[in-house]
Amino acid sequence: MSGSVLLLALLFLPLLGALVVAFLRSDDRVAKGVALGFSIAELALVIAAWAAYDPAGDRIQLSSSAEWIPQFGVHFAVGVDGIALVMIALIGILVPIVIGGSWNDRLPEERTAAGFYSLILLMQALMVGVFAATDVLLFYVLFEAVLVPMYFLIGRFGGARRQYAAVKFFLYSLLGGLIMLASVIGVYVVSGNQLGSGTFDWETLVATVSTADTSTQIWLFLGFFIAFAIKAPLVPLHTWLPDAGAEAPIGVGVLLVGVLDKIGTYGFLRYCLPMFPDASRELAPLVLVLAVAGVIYGALLAVGQDDMKRFVSYTSVAHFGFIALGVFAFTSQAQAGAVLYMVNHGIATGMLFLVVGMVIARGGSRNISDYGGLAKLTPVLAGMFVVAGLASLALPGTNSFVSEFLVLIGAFPTQPVFTVIAAVGMILAALYVLWVYQRVMQGPLRGNAVLGLAGGPGAAGDPSSEGLAARLASKVPDLSRRELAVLAPLVALVLFLGVYPQPVLDVITPSVDATLTELGVTDPVQEGN
């Protein structure tokens, strides 16, 4: 009972926060502070919900339901399994960090902090809703609704080409959403044929639609899949992400790549596999091709980028390939790895995004070629870059290793060929991370962004890098206390989850097992094999 109240509170607290903050237009500092307060209260609720959740308990917990549109059997029904819970926890952790990280962002003219942070909180509420929905129509509505605050956050607060990026993002997502709508209606019809009256209740749909014949399943599967593949994003539906990632303000980018995109991979797990098990098994090879293509393609494109924010976006394309591989390899290790990957990627890539933002805040340019030798001026920032980069390339000891390792070792027994190809992505990941680090941080001081701060390349007459460094030292400060406070929890999570992921795995594994049971597969490698 108290559990369902918790989940409802998790949904409505940020909504309330969004409302309150929206009215604090006169004072930016107050707006920011109130928003931060709400997000921290939400984090406390997340911790309470985590404690209330019983990994050995029911498939869906903390649930509550109310009639919404009784004519169509639509309910406002929410509840979580382990997979949804860890995603909601990730949101709870990231939003305060995003608010802290955006604290000193210069907003475009005529834009207020109240607007920005209100939208952030609105998005938080909607994202929690997407992961918590157990009514398929409610999920669809929230899936589309999330686009609205994101659209405004990119289109109003983003970089120079923000409107192009926002529209592109919106059109892609809307297109996917409309295709999904057809399938949402489809499952309603199918359930209606079987039960007499249609339903949108997830658990009932899993029980009924999964028995439909394979060709029906395939059509319905595709509707959901395309929407999720755009969100995730899988190659070749990924091209909106680099634009959106590059133009979004840093904090928004963190939420976009860290959480919003995960709706796609979450959708695979929550909707595609349990509702359409036959279609999932039938089409898995196709999805795996896209997944592994994404791993390699995303990594190669990340290597070739000059724009740091686009670089982070492309690394995410590669990472989403790993997640999709883990989801569709159909073993509990790979799938638990994929879910953990969703969390870890949010932490690691979120941190990388923030660190890149801190570099850009200093040099004023997104281009890698405008930088060089920054480690000499900002050693702590460089150290943070290393940590984020290592987490991104999944070095053992960091959180990402556990998830990438689980995905690959779990996928190997069923999909050895795809796993071996994806393993090449491990080498490419080292290449793209270290090469960017080398160009931005290592070597002598160089690049327009760095030298510009010393009065332009021409003014850098002093050939010794010592003299140059001395002149630049005062103009390029190392991390401030605020920036340290923003990054410190992420560093702690990177290391803690790298060494002791068990608490999270304990929550994830039973839900993954249930998903695989619904899918009708068993692990090829059994205990005591």
Added chain:
Amino acid sequence: METFLAVQEPLAASGVAEYGWLLIALPLFGAAVLLLGGRRTNAWGHLLGCATVIAAFVYGLALFLSMTGMPADERVRELHLFDWIPVNALNVEFGLRIDPLSMVFVLLITGVGALIHIYSVGYMSHDQAGRTGADNTERRRFFAYLNLFVGAMLILVLGNSFVTLYLGWEGVGLASYLLIAFWQHRPAAATAAKKAFLMNRVGDVGLALAIFLMFAELGTTQYTEVFARAGEMPTGVLLAIALLLLLGACGKSGQFPLQAWLPDAMEGPTPVSALIHAATMVTAGVYLIARSNPIYNLTEDGRLVVTIIGALTLLIGAIIGCAYDDIKKVLAYSTVSQIGYMILAVGLGPAGYALGIFHLLTHGFFKAGLFLGAGSVMHGMNDEVNMRRFGGLAKHMPITFVTFGLGYLALIGFPFLSGYFSKDEIVAAAFAQEGWRGWVFGGAAALGAALTAFYMTRLMLMTFFGEKRWKGQKSADGREYHPHESPASMTVPMIVLAFGSVFGGVLLYSGDRLLGWLEPSLGAVAHAEGGALPHSVIPFLVVGLSAVGVLLAWLLVGRRPVPATAPAQVSFPVRAARADLYGNALNETLFARPGTWLTRALVYVDNRGVDGLVNGIAALLGGSSGRLRRAQTGFVRSYALSILGGAVLLTAALLMVRFT
């Protein structure tokens, strides 16, 4: 199939060993304090760095002594710490395997590690510009990374599963990366570090795939279970695992075809070269194969490939070592070559596992000593590494000269010094192989001994003897050379290592002390009978060949003046050797250049092709191909339109369902 004495099943750790985690925790604690503490720890950071490693050594020694008190069949112990990655059938434990093999490494890593930490206090006391004590931030960072390395290396050798090994494996890779790039404002250092990490990652993927295969076949990655049940795997899988593990070993240990990163790694400070790129980390490949002996015992083909790689690499390293003028690069290629000997040895199977470890230990002493000596020379010579600028330094640096000289004699296998025992045993075991293998592998090992004697004598002559070619010259930073002996904090570790170089071999060898000690981990040494050449002639053959190498070096280098610049007109073999036998050129042509083109092409395609195509479709479906172009002005309208469209569709669809 041959049967070998099985590796012993472990018992639970007890007594002193229950605190085995301290070995790892101590240096990692040091690293954490120095990295998080920031400038506040500048003043005493290096002392803490030394203290944690010395403490780990002392504890390791206590652990070792307690183990010697146990009966041989109780010396393999496991210490369970916690479950690291548990998902259903997969359970990766975080635990330690404390056995004779890991103890030998613990003592090597913490012992040599402690000496090199102490040495670094002096070596890192002045920064790149030659200033002393201006800012100790650099030195603190250096000790933090060194501590991190020691911690990771101890995880590598102490872990009780292939995944904990992998954790240490990539952990030392990180420490190596950070330390090669220690002077990261130097582009060469940054590039070398990246290259090292990447080539290592290629090997790491091999190691990872081997782990995946073990899990798929046996459902476990723990040593105990994998080793006990290795025989259940089909021959093909065993061979695949053996080769994939070898790939990992090649990356970490600079073996063909992944050897090119190790010489470049000399961009790092010299203590790093001594500890990481000579004595410990680069020998991890040898450890991996020796540790996996229950797997290699079952695949003769796998062992054969290991032997071939070892033999090939020992020759490649020795040949290239003859051509370089950079003192550290000669020593680096010497390391490549000597690890080739070790890999060759462990490839011989039960006849060689322990011999590989034996040579690894003696090499750890004399090669670390040689690198510290080279560092001492550089310390006194404005960081100069070009041997053509050295000459006649023996008088100016007597301690360095003597300790370096003893290391040199140990390396070329001077009778009764440590290299003499360990290398001769490997050569003998290689010659003892049946048929063509005895001649080929024995021959390669013996030829390598001659080459080793040649390049090392050349190095000695060019550095310590002959004309003082540095007189009147200036180093790259415009200072004159004033060669001088290094401070005691540097010379004392060199003296200790020189003792090891002289007596280490005989101490470990006599009474089969080491080989017997390792039996519970590696099985009994199978002394092969017969083969190409009997054991008794080997010492004479090797010493004779080495003498030829020394003589040749004296004839070519010692007798005549050394030109101050390297002669340009040289024969093809010398040119090839100077170009690393075209290893880098091959990598460049096969991977780097096509890779660059591929990424450029893909970026173009992604921006124009994929994006264009999808944009086009999106625009088409949106009803107006001009919408995207007009987005700057018309976006609110189009947005509203889209929402409206969605709403209409939704309502229509719902109504349809409702009324049909």
